[in-house]
Amino acid sequence: MTAPNPTAPAATTRPVQAARSPCRPASASSGAAAAKRATVSQAGPSHSSDSFESGTVRPQSAPAAASARMAVRFVVPMRAMLEHFRRHAGANLTDHRRDRIIFGVIALSLDSIDLRLLEELQSDADRANVEFARLVGLSPAATLHRVRRLKESGIVRGIAAQLDPAAAGFPLKVYVAVTLERHDERAHRRFAEAVRAMPEVISADWVTGETDALLHVLAREVAELQRVLVRLSTRGGASRVTTLLHLEELKPASPLPLEPA
Numbered sequence: 001m002t003a004p005n006p007t008a009p010a011a012t013t014r015p016v017q018a019a020r021s022p023c024r025p026a027s028a029s030s031g032a033a034a035a036k037r038a039t040v041s042q043a044g045p046s047h048s049s050d051s052f053e054s055g056t057v058r059p060q061s062a063p064a065a066a067s068a069r070m071a072v073r074f075v076v077p078m079r080a081m082l083e084h085f086r087r088h089a090g091a092n093l094t095d096h097r098r099d100r101i102i103f104g105v106i107a108l109s110l111d112s113i114d115l116r117l118l119e120e121l122q123s124d125a126d127r128a129n130v131e132f133a134r135l136v137g138l139s140p141a142a143t144l145h146r147v148r149r150l151k152e153s154g155i156v157r158g159i160a161a162q163l164d165p166a167a168a169g170f171p172l173k174v175y176v177a178v179t180l181e182r183h184d185e186r187a188h189r190r191f192a193e194a195v196r197a198m199p200e201v202i203s204a205d206w207v208t209g210e211t212d213a214l215l216h217v218l219a220r221e222v223a224e225l226q227r228v229l230v231r232l233s234t235r236g237g238a239s240r241v242t243t244l245l246h247l248e249e250l251k252p253a254s255p256l257p258l259e260p261a
Contacts, residue, residue: 174225175214175216176214177211178240190237194235195215195232200217202216
C-alpha cells in the first residue's frame with residue numbers, strides 16, 4: 001500500500017495595492033506635517049527678503065537687529081522739495097551739481113565700512129585705492145566699487161583740491177550780507193543769475209533773518225571788492241549790502257560727523 005503523495009499547500013497571492021490616487025484626501029497627520037514644513041520654510045525676521053528679480057541679493061551675515069544698529073539711513077530729498085528749499089530756506093545759489101544728481105527719493109544704507117571709507121576720503125582723498133583698501137580691510141576691487149557707489153548716490157559730490165586763497169593771490173576774504181529791494185520770484189531769479197556770473201563769489205546761500213542772502217567773496221584788492229559790491233546793487237537788485245571782513249580762521253573746514261554721538 002503506497003502512501004499518497006503529499007500535496008503542496010496552495011500559494012496565497014496578495015494583490016498589489018494600487019497607487020494612491022492623487023485625488024485622495026490627505027490624512028490629518030500628513031496635513032499637519034505639510035503645514036509644519038511650510039512654517040519652517042518661511043523666512044524669519046533675520047533672513048534677507050531680497051531676490052534675484054530685484055537684483056539685490058546679498059548674504060545675510062548678521063541678524064536684522066544688529067544690521068539695523070550698524071546701518072545709517074541717508075535719504076536724498078525729492079526734486080520738488082529741493083526746489084522749494086532752494087527758493088525759501090537757505091539753499092546754495094552757486095551749486096548746480098545737486099540738480100544733476102537728485103532725481104527722486106533714494107535711500108542708501110551705510111555700514112561701518114562705508115563710514116570709515118567716507119572719513120578717510122574726507123581726511124585725504126589724494127591717496128591710491130590700494131591704500132584705502134588696506135585701511136578699510138577690503139580688496140582694491142571691492143573698495144573701488146564702494147567709492148563709485150557713494151559717488152553715484154550723491155553722498156560724495158566730488159573730489160577736488162583745496163586751495164589757500166592768500167597763497168593763490170586773494171588776500172581779501174569778505175562775507176557779504178545782502179538784503180533785496182523786492183521779494184518775489186523775478187527778483188530772486190535776477191539776484192541768483194547775477195551772483196552766479198561773478199567768479200569772485202565762491203559761495204552763496206539764501207538765509208533767514210534780517211538779510212536775504214549771505215555771500216563769500218574773495219578779492220585781490222579793495223578796488224576789485226568794490227566792483228563786486230556795486231554789481232550786487234546794480235545787477236542783482238540789492239537794497240542793502242553789509243560787508244564782514246575776515247580777520248583770522250577760527251576753525252578750519254572739518255569732516256562731517258558721520259558717526260552718531
